[in-house]
Amino acid sequence: MMEIERIILRHLQMELKAPFTTSFGTFQTKEFILVEVVDRDGVSGWGESVAFAAPWYSEETVKTNWHMLEDFLVPLALAEPIHHPEELAKRFSAIRQNNMAKAALEGAVWDLYAKRLGVPLCQALGGAKKDIEVGVSIGIQPTVDDLLRVIERYVAQGYRRIKVKIKPGWDVDVIRSVRRAFPDVPLMADANSAYTLADAKRLKALDDFGLMMIEQPLGADDLIDHARLQPLLQTPICLDESIRSYDDARKALDLGSCRIINIKIGRVGGLREARRIHDLCGERGVPVWCGGMLEAGVGRAHNIAITTLENFTLPGDTAASSHYWERDIITPEVEVEGGLIRVPDAPGIGYDVDRRQVERYMQFAKVFHRTATA
Ligand SMILES: O=C(O)CCC(=O)C1=CC=C[C@@H](O)[C@@H]1C(=O)O
């Protein structure tokens, strides 16, 4: 049983090594909330909210997450002891949506739970892989030549697949050039909802390049138009933004809206829901992979743990810490060798949170205490 004594929310800000550009815009600074739960014995569990500062990927932001955590979720977590992290889904069920806020706190409780059991988080989740395969996601670059140079660097580092961002006007010609330069590299494109069904012909033209998948071509909240588009394409559609729950995944598979699902722990509301979606896709023979949200070390560690589940058969977006940061907030940092991350075997998330670095990036914090009862 976990008796959480206090919960600390910290607001951090870290500079990315290089700006990240998608169909929606560019950012260079990552703001996020780090959640620490501390139990009666002084054991800490860590979670990271993946919401961005602005609501362009989803409606959640760092500030809405702080509000949800402070005013609703933290009080619910402190109200009573927790026997198992899966209980939180029920406890949080009165709060609609706000999945990234829920996932950050649930993730911290999972870490604490695994640490108390003395097992790695991956094992607590039922994962068995010792290494996970990873790819890298590359933002839109100023020119095609720049993009080719960046890809070359990551291919040389051994990443198992390359993901490039596309948008209208930066798609067929760009992918053609990439294919010409790298005929054999496992390649995929992410549109972040930049197209509509009216663009079906343009998307169909991408069939010529042997892409592993096209990620989220249409509306962020759509399943129907994707189900119309998929039969027109040879390339599998992978849904990201559209899948926020087990039920969304079930509906998407029933409708034929996609043939692959990108699971982001934050987007679906936590590790429990992520695992349920993974299991459903496994039963239906649909492969999944773990998406990224430019996480710092704690979020990255959670991604590694969930990716050890069996049906995460495609390389994910969890690249090395050094791809993003001068200095990450965990030790050791996440390293990629030959496109693989060795899954840590220490209890919980398996990496130590480097409190000195956390202090360095922290802008403000707030501590919440359990209100004393018997
Ligand atoms: O390296 C990563 O963490 C993945 C980055 C990435 O591709 C994305 C992060 C956040 C929003 C999107 O632009 C995109 C995605 O949709 O997967």
Ligand SMILES: [Mg+2]
């Ligand atoms: Mg995506």
